[in-house]
Every structure is written in C-alpha cells, then in structure tokens.
Amino acid sequence: MKSYQSEALLEKGIIKDEIIALSGPSANKYNSKPLRLVHFWDSTTGNQYHFLTNNTQWKASLVANIYKQRWQIEVFFKHLKQRLKVSTFVGTSENAVMIQIWTSLIGILLLKYLQKKAKYDWNLSNLVGFIRMNIFVKINIWQWIDDPFIRPPVKGENGQLQMFSD
Known part of the structure; x- marks a missing residue:
C-alpha cells in the first residue's frame, strides 16, 4: 500500500491518497487490480469522505471533485422523484x-x-x-x-x- 501526502494535498482538502489492494472474497471480484482510496476533508461541512476508485491517473483533488459533483446529481434526481x-x-x-x-x-x-x-x-x-x-x-x-x-x-x-x- 502506497500513501501520498504533502502540504499541497492538504490545502485542497485531500488528507491522504493511497493505492490499495483488496484481500479476501472481494479481491476476486476486482481481479486483484490496484484500487485508489482518496481521503477528503470538506471544509464547508467539516465532514471527512473516503472515495474508492480504480482510476489511478487523475489527481486526488479531481477524484474528490467528481464525486462531489456526482452527489449533487444524485440529490437532483432524488428531488425529482420525491417532490x-x-x-x-x-x-x-x-x-x-x-x-x-x-x-x-x-x-x-x-x-x-x-x-x-x-x-x-x-x-x-x-x-x-x-x-x-x-x-x-x-x-x-x-x-x-x-x-x-x-x-x-x-x-x-x-x-x-x-x-x-x-
């Protein structure tokens, strides 16, 4: 497991960026390919989030931003369904x-x-x-x-x- 952490990452809300490998029964599902675990702290809410992805090419801040935008889309569709x-x-x-x-x-x-x-x-x-x-x-x-x-x-x-x- 590799871990990347620097002052520049902390400024953008990234706490930790790790390359991980799953073990046990879940490892078979992903063919033992490496996964990326991005730990993100949202300064507006004060919450910490953990994003799991198989994309190792993008910057950690981009991964966090994409998941954040995706959540807004989920909220929009929930709004459509409920209201x-x-x-x-x-x-x-x-x-x-x-x-x-x-x-x-x-x-x-x-x-x-x-x-x-x-x-x-x-x-x-x-x-x-x-x-x-x-x-x-x-x-x-x-x-x-x-x-x-x-x-x-x-x-x-x-x-x-x-x-x-x-």
Missing part, C-alpha cells in the same frame, strides 16, 4: 430524457419562485402537494399562495352567496 413524483422517464432516447429533465428543472424553478414570492411560509413539498390538488381550480394564484386557507365567498348577482360557482 415532482417523476419515478420513470416516459421516453428513453437521449433527447426524450433531456426534454424531461429540462421540463422538470423549469417546474422546480417555477415552484421555488412561487415559494420565495409567497407571503405564507410554504414548505416546498406542501406547496407542490397543494398545487397538485388545486391544479384545475380557477383561482388567483398570487392571492392563494399568500393566504391559502382563506377563500373569498362567491357572490351572486343580487349579493347572495352561490352554492355552486361557475
């Missing part, structure tokens, strides 16, 4: 998937905009649920989003309240 209920893609071609991802991004941006502009303190998942329930209801979105639980009475021509509105 927008996108569980599967309708089309599977590259173009169809890209259209669905861009449409979802636009939807998330619109929902975030509504959440920020609203006077009512919305939780994003509650806002999505309420909009889903009221999607075909004819209401003023800005009045509703500011005060969702107060519904103005619908008055008829002679000032009487109507039982059913048009």
